[in-house]
Amino acid sequence: AARNRAALIAAAREVFAEQGLNAPLSAVARRAGVGQGSLYRHFADRFALASAVLDENVQQIERAGAEPGASLKGVLGVVTWHLTRSTAFVDLLRVRGDGEQARALSERVRSVLARCLPAGHRLSADDVMLAVAMVSGAVAGPTPADRERVALAAWQLLGVEVGPLRPCEAVVDV
Template sequence: MTPPTEPQGRPANQGRRVAARNRAALITAAREVFAEQGLTAPLSAVARRAGVGQGSLYRHFADRDALASAVLDENVRQIEAAADRPDPDLADVLGVVTWHLTRSTAFVDMLRVRGDGEQARVLSDRVRRVLDRCLPPGHRLTADDVMLAVAMVSGAVAGPAPAERERLALAAWRLLGIEVGPLRPHETADDA
């Protein structure tokens, strides 16, 4: 059965389903483009990478700050989701944190400059609460210690390619004596 068409043979508007897919594609593309070119990268490059027009980008995000905020929020949502189980494992959660450190310039900046702006404070506090929840009772580190370690590792993350940034991040974690699980994004319910 073929989908109904609008006059002139165009496919019917798929509405919210496509809008949600486009928004997710824009956030993923922004994370990649900002990591490669910095936060001042042309928004047209983000739209192109997402496979949508600039009009679609601006329907979802009023400006660069709104887009960067959405990337940051998605990063933190994935970290929270990685810890949302009865007995969250700190190493696994740090693997997700580190994956974001190696792929998201805005995330690195937020964690390095904790407290620079209300949104950065709120998101940074959300990450700290997740880490606090993952620390087993009597652990030698506090959530603030782990946040400091995350900021220190973020300072080591440099290099043009994600593989090089991952190598440096893992070396920094080893030097700090903190175990980190596999570096990966966490699939959220929206991704499934």
């Protein structure tokens, strides 16, 4: 059951990034390799599924911030990877997202970034969060590679160094 849930979240991230939040949920189930009944056993509706993806995105950012030797540069690489692959979820938070949920997710990300800021850094955690919002608004393009190019160009214009773009997956015991 846990593997199916993880597969559904990964598939939803991909399908929603490719087709938007109105993509057929059957496409998510197919991509995950499960039946639609399994999807609805785990998620009551589209909003619940998208919220689970958002939460997983933030959990990955938190894991990146907890890695030995975590740095602002490295965490921003994970943040940017998610911005280039989960762009449809920005709309979810604006249109249907609960303001409290959005604030809670944002505060979790801000907390990770604040812990990774070197002492005396020219930016504050609030500045970095503003930069994340600015980059997220600039990210556009039909493919992840196109969106990555735009995101990296935006960070460069802001004078912020970003590490390799990557997810920070959990280690799954089998």
